[in-house]
Amino acid sequence: MAYNIAVVNSSSFGQVFTEHWQELEKIGTVKRFMLPTDIDGKSLAEKLHGFNIIIASVTPFFNKDFFDNKDETLLISRHGIGFNNVDIEEAKKHSTQVAIVPQKVERNSVAENELANLMALVRRVVPSSERERAGRYQDRAQFMGNQFSGKAFGVIGCGNIGSRVAELFSVFGGPVLVNDPHPAVEPEWFTNNNVERVDLDTLLSRCDYISLNASLDDSSLHMINADALKHLKKGAYICNNARGALVVEDAISDAIESGQLSGYASDAMEVEPVKANHPFLKNDRIQLTPHTSAYTYECLHGMGEKCVDDVKKIVAGKRPVRELTHTLDD
Template sequence: MNEKILIADEVSQLGIRRLESAGFQVDVKTGLSEDELCETIKEYNAIIIRSSTKITEKILSNAKNLKIIGRAGVGVDNINVEAATKYGIVVVNSPEGNIISAAEHTFGLIISLLRNIPQADRSVRNLEWKRNKFTGHELYRKTIGIIGLGKVGSNVAKYAKAFGMKVIGYDPYITLDRAREMGIVLMPLDEVFKEADIITVHVPKTKETYHLVNEERIQLMKKGSYIVNAARGGVVDENAVAKALRSGHLAGAASDVFENEPIVPDNPYISIENTVLTPHIGAATKEAQVNVILDVVDQIIAFFDGRIPHGAVNLPAFRGVSDDLLPWIDLAERLGKFVKDLVADRVNKIEIVYYGDIAKKNVNSISISVLKGYLIKVKGNYVSFVNALALANELGIRYTEIKESGDVDFKSMITVRVLTDSGIRSVSGTILSDQKPRIIEIDSYRVDAFPEGYLLVSRHRDKPGIIGRFGTILGKNNINIAGMQLGRNLSSGLAVMILSVDSEVNDDVLEELLSKGDIEELRSIYLS
């Protein structure tokens, strides 16, 4: 192979040797600035990074020969994935290489916290022998509340059960059957905070999870309980935790991640004794570092060998798919995202129903796109065509593909139907002659809307004044309405409205819109 690979962060030599053995030319150049990387990247076909190097759009615009970016780790926050996709560059990561390390580190933090190990160590080094000062607590029969039951969270649950702990958890995307298999009692989020002696979070940082652990939820916790964060900085409100530690409401907190990294001098944890802090080393084991680089290297080798890498985050083109299916793949992903934001309940099954001409095609790639769209809203941008089905299985979400031969009002149509704990919801879409995607039905309500940008979806009493109220309240908050679609059901006396707006609608505005009691459901949806 003649491809040139740039290693921009420190990685295991085993990965470098494997690339060289496969015939690649490998250069290691670490610590490059953005401007230096803009110049250097021009001659390379692939780049491998860890968390230090940031791949910006400016860098990508100069990467004329770049075909693939390998992130030796899980998070892709330091890569502009959208820009990479625009330039046709595949982004791969290694979502499973450091799972064990992250779970073990979480448990190390928990034990250190409850047994005061770091504080006792410092005391002994000062030639003190204050045994009574460091009396701690057993884990046995304590209740651990795990927020996020993916691979790391489920491993933490396994370790907790080995210590004789009661395991409760919250994850709105995992099915009850899957939780039972793992021996975890699922509860609503606030109930987990009320019941747990220890809260540990294992979720990605998204708009929905930012400050998930906040002052209100901390106040729900028992006096003398603990909080651990080895997931992502920003998921926990550090100031709220510090306040609860100083007041004595919380007995301790441990964190491997911080809102600002490296940690800043005014971080509220630094001056508080009953904290355990580590510098984002959850994945920093020799085994994990070897695992992630070898995984990424194997994916790069596979890519240049013409195979699809299993950890592809974006996959700019779904290989082997005919051009006439590409608009349907795009529509399917948008429908998956839409139905995720539309439905508040736990989803147990996704049915993808095809009508008309599209039902005569090989629709596997379209079905996977629905799952991909749904799961991106759950798991983040590392979901791809390659791993979407496996991730759905991991969550216990079943999916079926149905082809109907009956007549419909459109030449072709897709319906995404989700079975939740409380019932069935559906959204349908099509591609019209302009090759643009449309949402044409929500549940039994006919509409005609473009699935893009910021949308407000309302189900409300079909009576005068409601549309005017939306206009008044949104206008008062400087939110412009770009378009409106209304579907009515005369027998039920209800209507569904889709408003396309130019900016995000925050929670305060949503609450004001809901204040009259005549809106049964209101969802804010964003489709990129």
């Protein structure tokens, strides 16, 4: 069988670690596609016609229309830990294996970036640095921030990454609260890390700094909306390194304007890339980064290694590790 491999919407796979691309070229033809993030399923299938292995980024969406119109696809290997842009049931119906990167690969990189982005937001690092670059040293008194020591911290979503964020927050000596209906940690983890499990309203009302780490599904879509923000402790900060659609963007802007929310940092937006006229880009209390939480050398190397291993296993007639679907014969 001839293997044609499409790398879709990943600007990093095979770029820093070129050996990963070279490994795939030993297996078959490899081509990079940079497609509109909102491309429809049928058009996506047409673009990828003839490619039976796909290495996929966080976009576009491999939905029912994609699978109904696509020729044989053996594997979709996510260059990341999430799989919300792949219709798993449809993949199963079409005998397509779906694999993701093990969460431990991204755990430290994403959690550390959550803390870095939050601290940069609170201490106003970006705007003050820009003012210094412009020769405006005399403006420094405009960039007052807040300290972290002794404050209350909240983590919404206590999975692999959220639990690590909570552990990092604990070094500041204040209370750490977690909200998650199904935390992916053992019960003793809460005791060992002095973490309190609470409902969402309690977390919002008590915490000075809040990290969004929930996975995106029907129950979490737009969970931080206008009603939720009414419960927010006045002057709190929120950082989102998970999924942009966890928040209602207009509600975030309104909360900042009213002073209920002091600032918002996000590495993920509901629609990416962000358009130049997006109101968030015009608000100096909002800090955006282009989905770079996993962009450390250690993390990207591990992600690339996993995708290459997925492809090699498929070629060898084996299942990828952490594959999410099974063939119809199973």
